[in-house]
Amino acid sequence: MTALTAAEITGEQPYAELGLSEDEYQRIVATLGRKPSPPELAMYSVMWSEHCSYKSSKVHLRQFGDLPGRERMLAGIGENAGVVDVGGGLAVTFKVESHNHPSFVEPYQGAATGVGGIIRDILAMGARPIAVMDSLRFGEVDAPDTARVLPGVVAGVGGYGNCMGLPNIGGEIGFDPTYAGNPLVNALCVGVLPAERVQTASASGAGNAVILFGAKTGRDGIGGVSVLASATFGALTSESGAAPARRPSVQVGDPFTEKVVTECSLELFDRGLVVGIQDLGGAGLTCALSETAAKAGNGMDVDLDRVPLREASMAPEEVLVSESQERMLAIVEPAQVMEVLNVCARWGVLATVIASVTDGAGDSGENGGRLVVRWHGEKVVDLPPASLVEDGPVYERPMQRRAPLPDRELPRPTDLRAELLSLIASPDVCSRRWVTEQYDRYVLGNTVLAMPDDAGVLRLDEETNVGVAMALDGPARFAALDPYTGAKLALAEACRNVAATGAVPVAVTDCLNFGSPEDPEVMWSFAEACRGLADGCRELGIPVTGGNVSFYNGTGDTAILPTPVVGVLGLFDDVTRRTPSAFQAEGEVLLLLGETRDEFGGSVWAWNAHRHLGGAPPAVDLKAEQELAEVLVAGSRDGMLSSAHDLSDGGLAVALVESCLQGHRGARIVLPEGADPFVALFSESAGRALVSVPRSEELRFSDMCEARDLPWTRIGVVEAEDGPLELQDVLSVPLDELRRAYEDTLPNIFGGDAVTHN
Amino acid sequence: MAARIGVVTFPGSLDDRDALRAVRLAGGDPVPLWHGDEDLLGVDAVVLPGGFSYGDYLRAGAIARFSPVVRGIVEAAGRGLPVLGICNGFQVLCEAHLLPGALTRNAGRHFICRDQWLRVENTDSAWTSSFEPGGEVLIPVKHGEGRYVASAETLAELEGDGRVAFRYLAGNPNASLNDIAGVTSADGRIVGLMPHPEHAIESLTGPSEDGLGLFVSVLQTLTGVPEAVSA
Numbered sequence: 001m002t003a004l005t006a007a008e009i010t011g012e013q014p015y016a017e018l019g020l021s022e023d024e025y026q027r028i029v030a031t032l033g034r035k036p037s038p039p040e041l042a043m044y045s046v047m048w049s050e051h052c053s054y055k056s057s058k059v060h061l062r063q064f065g066d067l068p069g070r071e072r073m074l075a076g077i078g079e080n081a082g083v084v085d086v087g088g089g090l091a092v093t094f095k096v097e098s099h100n101h102p103s104f105v106e107p108y109q110g111a112a113t114g115v116g117g118i119i120r121d122i123l124a125m126g127a128r129p130i131a132v133m134d135s136l137r138f139g140e141v142d143a144p145d146t147a148r149v150l151p152g153v154v155a156g157v158g159g160y161g162n163c164m165g166l167p168n169i170g171g172e173i174g175f176d177p178t179y180a181g182n183p184l185v186n187a188l189c190v191g192v193l194p195a196e197r198v199q200t201a202s203a204s205g206a207g208n209a210v211i212l213f214g215a216k217t218g219r220d221g222i223g224g225v226s227v228l229a230s231a232t233f234g235a236l237t238s239e240s241g242a243a244p245a246r247r248p249s250v251q252v253g254d255p256f257t258e259k260v261v262t263e264c265s266l267e268l269f270d271r272g273l274v275v276g277i278q279d280l281g282g283a284g285l286t287c288a289l290s291e292t293a294a295k296a297g298n299g300m301d302v303d304l305d306r307v308p309l310r311e312a313s314m315a316p317e318e319v320l321v322s323e324s325q326e327r328m329l330a331i332v333e334p335a336q337v338m339e340v341l342n343v344c345a346r347w348g349v350l351a352t353v354i355a356s357v358t359d360g361a362g363d364s365g366e367n368g369g370r371l372v373v374r375w376h377g378e379k380v381v382d383l384p385p386a387s388l389v390e391d392g393p394v395y396e397r398p399m400q401r402r403a404p405l406p407d408r409e410l411p412r413p414t415d416l417r418a419e420l421l422s423l424i425a426s427p428d429v430c431s432r433r434w435v436t437e438q439y440d441r442y443v444l445g446n447t448v449l450a451m452p453d454d455a456g457v458l459r460l461d462e463e464t465n466v467g468v469a470m471a472l473d474g475p476a477r478f479a480a481l482d483p484y485t486g487a488k489l490a491l492a493e494a495c496r497n498v499a500a501t502g503a504v505p506v507a508v509t510d511c512l513n514f515g516s517p518e519d520p521e522v523m524w525s526f527a528e529a530c531r532g533l534a535d536g537c538r539e540l541g542i543p544v545t546g547g548n549v550s551f552y553n554g555t556g557d558t559a560i561l562p563t564p565v566v567g568v569l570g571l572f573d574d575v576t577r578r579t580p581s582a583f584q585a586e587g588e589v590l591l592l593l594g595e596t597r598d599e600f601g602g603s604v605w606a607w608n609a610h611r612h613l614g615g616a617p618p619a620v621d622l623k624a625e626q627e628l629a630e631v632l633v634a635g636s637r638d639g640m641l642s643s644a645h646d647l648s649d650g651g652l653a654v655a656l657v658e659s660c661l662q663g664h665r666g667a668r669i670v671l672p673e674g675a676d677p678f679v680a681l682f683s684e685s686a687g688r689a690l691v692s693v694p695r696s697e698e699l700r701f702s703d704m705c706e707a708r709d710l711p712w713t714r715i716g717v718v719e720a721e722d723g724p725l726e727l728q729d730v731l732s733v734p735l736d737e738l739r740r741a742y743e744d745t746l747p748n749i750f751g752g753d754a755v756t757h758n
Numbered sequence: 759m760a761a762r763i764g765v766v767t768f769p770g771s772l773d774d775r776d777a778l779r780a781v782r783l784a785g786g787d788p789v790p791l792w793h794g795d796e797d798l799l800g801v802d803a804v805v806l807p808g809g810f811s812y813g814d815y816l817r818a819g820a821i822a823r824f825s826p827v828v829r830g831i832v833e834a835a836g837r838g839l840p841v842l843g844i845c846n847g848f849q850v851l852c853e854a855h856l857l858p859g860a861l862t863r864n865a866g867r868h869f870i871c872r873d874q875w876l877r878v879e880n881t882d883s884a885w886t887s888s889f890e891p892g893g894e895v896l897i898p899v900k901h902g903e904g905r906y907v908a909s910a911e912t913l914a915e916l917e918g919d920g921r922v923a924f925r926y927l928a929g930n931p932n933a934s935l936n937d938i939a940g941v942t943s944a945d946g947r948i949v950g951l952m953p954h955p956e957h958a959i960e961s962l963t964g965p966s967e968d969g970l971g972l973f974v975s976v977l978q979t980l981t982g983v984p985e986a987v988s989a
Contacts, residue, residue, distance in 0.1 A: 158869055162900075163810045165772030256810060260769050348769060438869050440900045442957040442964070443808075445776040459963065462779075576962060 004382050009035040018045035024393055031387045039373065039380045042317035043388060046283040047290065050551055053392035056517035057549040060527050063534035064544040072506060073545060074198050080121040080279065081191075082545020083198050084507045086571055090460055091195040092468055093125045096135070096188040096511040096567045098550035102251065103185040107152025111185045112160040113221075113253040116325050118189040119164060120279035123262055124328070126199035126269045127191025130444060131458055132161045134171040134187050135472045135511070135565045139180025139555075141427035141749055146175075149183050151750055157187065158438040163255035164262070167447045168439035169456025171472050175427045181555035186511040186548075186565050188472055192460055197269055201278040203292035203300060203331045206359035206368075208275060210289070210300060211337070213344050213351035214261045214327040218310030221251035221284070221323025257326040257349075264347035265328060273340050276331030286320045286388070288329040289355065290371055293385035299369040300385070302355040305376065316375040331357065399527055400520035405481055407615030410606060412678050417731035419609070420681065424657050425741040426608040429650045434746035448575045452662060454497040454646050459575045467575035469503035471495075474513075474565035475648070477602035478617035483525040487532030487564045488620045492686055493648055494568035495540065499629035500644040500689055502579045502636025503570025508537055510547035510566050515559025517551045525562040526551075533564060539622040542568075579636045581645040583663030588642050588718045589698045590667060592652065594628055594688030595711045598679050604649045605682045624687045627710045632689060634704060640697040647688040653681040655690045656725060657738055666723030666735060669716035677730045692718055760787040761980040763973070764801035766831075766847075768793040768822050772809035773844065773956055780956040781805070784973030796826040802980050803840035803884070804831055806847025808900075808954055819849030819861075828854055840884040840976050841948045845901055848940070848950030857941055857950045858916065859908030864901070865933030871900035873965040874953055875927040876939050880920050883946040888975040895924075895968035897953040899931050899939075904952040906934035906941075916941055924951050 013035060015025040020041075028036050028044045036044060050056060064077060074091055075083040081095035099114025115132055122129045134157050139146050161168050171188070203210065268274050276296070278288045285307070293300045307319055314322075332340050337353060344351035360369035371388075373381035413419040423429055432451060441450040448467060449457035455471035473493040479486025495505040510533060515522040526549075537544055553560040572578065600606050601615030635641040643663070645655045660667055671680050693701045698714075705712040719726070726732040763781040765788060767774045774790070781788040789801050793811075798804065811822035822828060828850065835841050835856055843851035851857045864870060875896055878889040889895070908916070913936060916922055924940035932952075940951025955969030 155868070162869055162902075163770075163772075165809065256770050256812070259772075259810075437872055440869075440871050442871070442898050442900060442954065443772050443776070445773075445779055445957065445959075445963055447963055 004034065004037055004379060009037055013041055015041060015045065018042065019049055020045050024048055027393065031391065032383060037380055039317040039320055040383055042321050043286045043381065046286055046321050047388040048392040052283050052287060054549055055393045056395050056397050056551060057526065058394050059396055060530040063530055067534065067537045067543040069506065069542045073543060074195060075125065076545050079546065080124040080201060082507065082509065083125055084545065084569060085195050086460070086466065086468065088461065088464060088466055089195055090466065091193050091198065092190060092569065093122055093127045093193065094188065094190045094470065094509055094567065094569055095121055095546050096186050096472065096509045096565060097121065097548040098511050098513060099185045099187065100182060100513065100550050100553055103153050103183050104149065104181065107149045108156040108159070109252050111153040111156030113251040113325055114185050114187045115157055115160040116253045116255065116258050117281045118187045119258060120281060120328065122189040122191035123265055124199065124201060124277050124279040125191065125193065126197045127193035128266055129166055129189050129191045129262065130446065131169045131190045131456060132166050132187060133169055133456060133470060133472050134185065135474055136171070136173045137179040137184035137563060138175050140177055141175050143180055145180060153183060153185055154435050154438055160253055160255045162440045164259050165443045167441045167443050167450065169441060169447055169450040169458065169470065172474065173432060173435060174476060176476065176561055178555055178558055178560045182553045182560055184513050184553065184563060186513070188509070188567050190458065190468065190470055199269060199277045201292050202276045202295040203298050203357045204275055204296040205333065206298060206357050207334060208357040209332045209334060209337050209353045210355035210357065211330045211332050211340060211351055212307060212327060212354045213330065213349050215254065215257050215324055216308045216310045216350065217319055217322050217324045219314060219318060219322065222318055222321060251323045251325050253325045260347045260349055261326050261328060264344055264349045267343050268330065268340060273336045273343065274330045274332055278329045280327040280329060282323065284320065284322045284324070290385040290388040292329065292331060293371055294389040297360040299358040299360060299367060300355045300371050301358050301367060302373040304373050306352050306354045308350055308352055316373065316380050320373065397517050397523045398520045399524040401524050402521040405614040407601065408612065410600070410610050410612055413609070416677055416681060417733060420653050420731065420733065421741045423605060423608055423650050424654060424738065425745050426604065427745060428604045428607065429654050430745035431743045433743060434750060448578050449501055449580060452658065453581050454500040455503070455570065457501050457503070457572070457575055457578050465574045465576050467572040469498045469501045469570035469572065470567065471497035472565060472567045473497065474563050476561040476563040477607065477613055479529060479562040479564055480613060481602045481615065481617045483528035483562045484532035485617050485620055486562065487529040488536040488622065489617060489686055490564050490566040491533060491536040492620055492622060492625045493646065494566045495625060495629055496646045496689065498568050498570035499632040500579065500581065500646045502577050502633055503572050504633055505542060505568050505570045505629060507542055507569045508544045508566060510544060510564060511550065512547070513550045513553050513560060513563040513565065515552070515554045519559065522559050529562060529564045533566065536622055540626060577636050579641045579644045581643055581659055581662060583659045583665045583667065583692055583718045584642040586665065586718055586720050588692040588694055589714060590716045590718065591691050591693060591702070592688065592713045592715045593631065593691060593705065593710060594624065595685065596680060596683050596688065597685045599683050599685045603682065603684045618684050618686045620686050627708050628687055628689060631705055631708055631710050635691065635701060640693055640701045641691050642694060643692045645690045647690060648684065651682045651684050652690065657742060659690060660725050660735060661739055661742060665721055666719030666725050667716055668719050669727045671715065671727070672713055677727065760785060761802040761977050762787045762789050763976065764789045764791040764798055764804045766791045766793060766804065766806050766827050768809065768811035768825065770810045770812055771807050773807040773954065776956040777805045777807040777844065780959045780969065780973050783959050784970050784977055786973060786977050791827055793825045793827050796830040798830050798834060803976050806841070806843040806850050808845035808847060811846055811850065819846060819853040822850045823854040832856060835948060838945065838947050840979065842885050842972060843950035844954055844956065845952055848952055851948065851950045856948050857943060858912045859906055859941065861903050861952065862905045862907055863903050864905055864931070869902035870931050871898065872931060874899045874931060876924045876953060877927050879925050880923045880942055883923060883942040883949050884979040885949040885972045885975050886923055888971050888978055894927060895971070896966040897955055897958045897969050898965060899953045901952055904934065905932040906938040908935065919944065923949050924953065
């Protein structure tokens with residue numbers, strides 16, 4: 001075939017099976033002026049899928065484009081990950097991304113490749129990955145399928161990160177029936193790089209070579225983005241049959257290969273051997289080739305026969321859309337090609353020149369500026385690369401305000417001791433140790449704080465002790481009650497967690513997990529969450545640097561709770577000033593910062609005690625959050641704080657229990673006169689933290705709160721080692737009893753190691 | 759002049775930089791060694807760090823033992839070169855028959871990462887001489903295959919000769935026989951242990967600074983300083 005012409009491609013084409021609508025198909029025909037070849041059709045189907053094109057979310061995500069605080073940003077939305085200048089010649093890149101659908105089909109590999117994928121995004125910015133985090137959601141903790149999904153997902157997250165040598169420094173886990181057939185696996189990676197070494201995913205320079213390096217290409221993950229991530233399970237097959245039938249769409253990960261690909265890539269960056277770099281993730285080669293070409297306004301001439309294959313019988317469309325893991329694409333000047341191949345060989349990494357860049361201005365002949373793919377001597381693809389990347393459909397999906405979930409009067413408990421023990425044993429609150437003990441938190445030797453502290457804290461430089469903090473939060477029940485406020489509360493909580501450790505919040509990444517965008521109520525929730533997050537960032541003066549949208553999450557006909565997960569990056573001048581959440585010393589004074597109101601909508605208590613989700617979420621006041629954050633940061637800088645713990649799920653009660661257990665110390669609490677002990681203990685009002693200060697600092701610290709108009713209440717003192725948690729005239733519980741209630745829930749359900757109560 | 763301590767990097771080594779840092783903080787001169795080079799660059803001692811050498815394909819440590827650098831180490835160990843194997847490094851030393859026994863899958867089946875109390879049982883080896891006999895130390899473990907097993911005869915020999923270097927306290931994380939966390943060679947020059955002393959060298963980033971003791975020990979052994987300095 002010398003050229004692809006209309007006459008040669010005839011007959012019905014399977015666009016619907018590939019997830020394209022009739023309109024979208026006609027648009028492809030119009031773009032090409034002919035019917036697409038099978039490989040072209042496959043390429044459009046993956047690039048115009050919801051997952052890759054953001055066709056339903058784009059119009060709402062635009063709000064994130066002009067947020068304040070972007071002075072520090074060296075790269076932002078549209079890049080593989082946002083990059084933030086942290087001073088001293090260093091930059092940090094971070095991003096969270098979903099791998100939800102594959103993790104239901106095959107929990108271990110789905111979760112593992114979710115971690116692998118986000119690591120490559122960070123690597124593609126030119127950074128050394130230095131830590132991972134994960135935000136997970138499952139069906140009810142004791143549901144039969146949770147026993148399949150949760151252990152597999154946890155082992156997958158751990159298996160990949162541990163073998164890659166990346167510390168897992170925190171995250172969160174939640175449970176709700178709506179996630180039963182659709183768990184959420186959101187993985188975050190942080191990387192560090194010299195500020196001047198930010199890489200671009202651009203195929204600049206006609207005549208440059210395009211080198212594919214890393215793993216061979218196989219049949220795994222064919223159509224992952226279009227088949228798995230862009231349709232609701234159960235639509236095509238029965239729910240029970242859906243998972244196994246789609247297993248071939250799940251990628252298989254090999255962290256050892258990723259480790260050597262990482263070291264190899266870093267050497268290429270260090271030595272300045274590449275002019276552009278892109279990871280291969282969703283939509284595989286198609287995405288990497290077309291995005292790098294489109295970004296530079298250039299074309300590519302691809303010799304697809306050169307791609308190393310695991311299976312020789314693969315068709316060209318399979319090679320083009322395979323999502324085989326652990327692959328990178330480098331754009332290299334001709335003079336450096338040999339050296340790049342040598343570096344790859346030294347690391348034992350397979351590397352192959354598969355294409356050359358052609359001039360978008362037309363100096364490369366008739367194919368210049370076009371993405372041309374040859375296979376067995378025939379031209380099988382000939383299209384403008386930008387048509388895959390930029391010309392995809394954009395939808396303004398219909399929206400319908402969702403009726404508020406009705407509230408009702410919930411009977412309040414009289415036995416607060418029993419309520420406390422029940423709450424701390426509940427799946428939403430209980431110790432995550434069964435999970436986090438499966439993650440290496442120590443590797444690389446720079447982990448200053450990790451779970452169960454409020455945020456992960458990493459040292460970036462051993463000389464200066466400059467560092468970062470990172471927190472990940474997604475209060476889905478609040479978002480279910482009011483997606484606008486819920487998204488703001490997610491942002492507020494992540495900022496508060498970062499500030500509690502003593503870091504200044506500076507930038508945001510987000511993973512927006514929702515049901516089907518074709519459901520007008522889901523679309524409304526999504527739009528409201530975007531608006532809430534954008535408004536929240538504007539009020540706090542911090543930018544969204546990048547993120548990810550995951551639609552079509554649901555169980556049967558029921559959409560998941562709207563789950564906007566927000567990651568916040570914080571900066572430390574000196575990580576030795578970090579504030580832990582554990583109580584440190586007997587006799588230190590406990591102060592509750594912020595204002596407590598009677599707020600139980602969407603609370604853990606309402607769900608745990610009454611299986612009730614209704615009413616309004618807690619009020620959010622970002623100005624008050626900012627004041628709280630400033631006090632927490634100043635308290636850390638000036639050495640006034642011994643501990644700080646943010647108040648969120650389960651309110652003051654849970655914060656007290658956690659700080660006691662982590663510090664192996666009790667506490668004696670006296671509530672202010674007239675306070676309702678139930679509200680004081682369990683309300684989930686936002687904008688609050690529990691801090692302990694040495695007596696010598698009490699006055700200085702409370703004066704600072706006064707000066708900044710931050711409400712504060714002296715509520716007690718830290719008790720002796722292994723002393724009880726005592727709330728005067730209300731309850732007293734020995735630490736051992738608290739520890740059993742808090743620690744035993746997950747081991748009792750999922751088995752494995754008995755937890756050592758030490 | 760500080761003693762030169764080599765740290766081997768295999769493809770898939772993960773804690774190599776941490777081990778280099780530990781050598782430096784203990785006062786030694788850290789020397790990176792590459793798996794493909796049999797030449798040990800004249801170092802005075804060698805550390806095989808944690809990780810998943812060669813992806814742990816086949817069996818943990820099974821491929822690494824055939825690497826050129828391990829050939830060099832086996833030969834030098836025969837002449838008394840002090841060698842420390844941490845986690846995956848311990849597995850490599852067992853596979854290479856420089857230490858007896860083997861490491862199998864944790865009884866709990868999961869990878870486990872926790873701060874672990876250990877008792878120092880042997881303070882005569884090149885890597886443990888700076889500890890107090892019977893001292894208790896807090897050092898992280900993190901592994902999926904750390905259950906120490908050996909034949910009854912081997913165990914009896916190890917116990918009888920005082921070659922158990924470290925024993926788990928307050929809970930055995932993997933069901934190792936006799937709670938064994940680490941052992942020494944007959945000549946006391948080689949030590950292998952599952953816990954990670956290189957992650958307990960700074961209070962900022964670890965649960966204690968107890969891990970420094972192993973690196974301080976070997977430096978003292980090499981320079982001939984006898985008395986104990988840390989517990």
